[in-house]
Amino acid sequence: MVKKSREKFKIYKNVFDEFTLSTLFRLSSQRHFDDLLMPVMIGKESNVFLADTADDYVIVKIYRLESCNFNKMYSYIKSDPRFMGLKNQRRQVIFKWVQREYRNLLTAREKINVPTPIAFRNNVLIMESIGSEKPAPQLKDSLPKDMEKFLKSIIDSVGDLIELGIVHADLSEYNILNHREKPYFIDFSQSTSVKDRNAAEYLERDMKNIKRFFAKHGVQMDDSVTENLKRKLLNKTEDSQNQR
Numbered sequence: 144m145v146k147k148s149r150e151k152f153k154i155y156k157n158v159f160d161e162f163t164l165s166t167l168f169r170l171s172s173q174r175h176f177d178d179l180l181m182p183v184m185i186g187k188e189s190n191v192f193l194a195d196t197a198d199d200y201v202i203v204k205i206y207r208l209e210s211c212n213f214n215k216m217y218s219y220i221k222s223d224p225r226f227m228g229l230k231n232q233r234r235q236v237i238f239k240w241v242q243r244e245y246r247n248l249l250t251a252r253e254k255i256n257v258p259t260p261i262a263f264r265n266n267v268l269i270m271e272s273i274g275s276e277k278p279a280p281q282l283k284d285s286l287p288k289d290m291e292k293f294l295k296s297i298i299d300s301v302g303d304l305i306e307l308g309i310v311h312a313d314l315s316e317y318n319i320l321n322h323r324e325k326p327y328f329i330d331f332s333q334s335t336s337v338k339d340r341n342a343a344e345y346l347e348r349d350m351k352n353i354k355r356f357f358a359k360h361g362v363q364m365d366d367s368v369t370e371n372l373k374r375k376l377l378n379k380t381e382d383s384q385n386q387r
Contacts (some may be wrong), residue, residue: 206266223335225286244259254303256327290362314349316356
């Protein structure tokens, strides 16, 4: 059985290094998933696959160890106070990057729609597949029927994240899914603490991306929305400092 389980990963030898294949085997042997079925997304830093389990489908996100820009990753994570003292070493940065995404998803799911994180190991993260067998489309590929209502839901979700102590920091039509006319935020690897010295800058960039996308489709977002969220961020940061 073990030999058979190892055999099924040989087809990925031209895609992943031996270390990653070993990590995938370990997670599979722990029954977090069975087979990688098909790629869902090929990004700059990671490959995202749909996988099956005995009962359902999951997403397996695999960060590339050799070709990802770990220096860029380090520039984002080093200002996150939750990861102070992290050294600029390739594997250590990538592994913490995965851990941060898992941790952010666990927190975010308390208030907003996100994939439930299931497990992580080294450079691999496993999470719920939104939409199950057919993953939900990105917002850029599936416009909601009620754009204004969808925009309001996004804004409310950004505010809820701030209440939870998080700024997404990479929010756009690429990292929001439209599942049954509701926004689901994904890709929380860059998401950082509100205590991050760059949090306000990241928040402003997020909302600029959202404003641009919806304006392109005829829905305007008032500048006061961003200013109100920035005030909320400032208040949250001050409250956190006063509680110390």
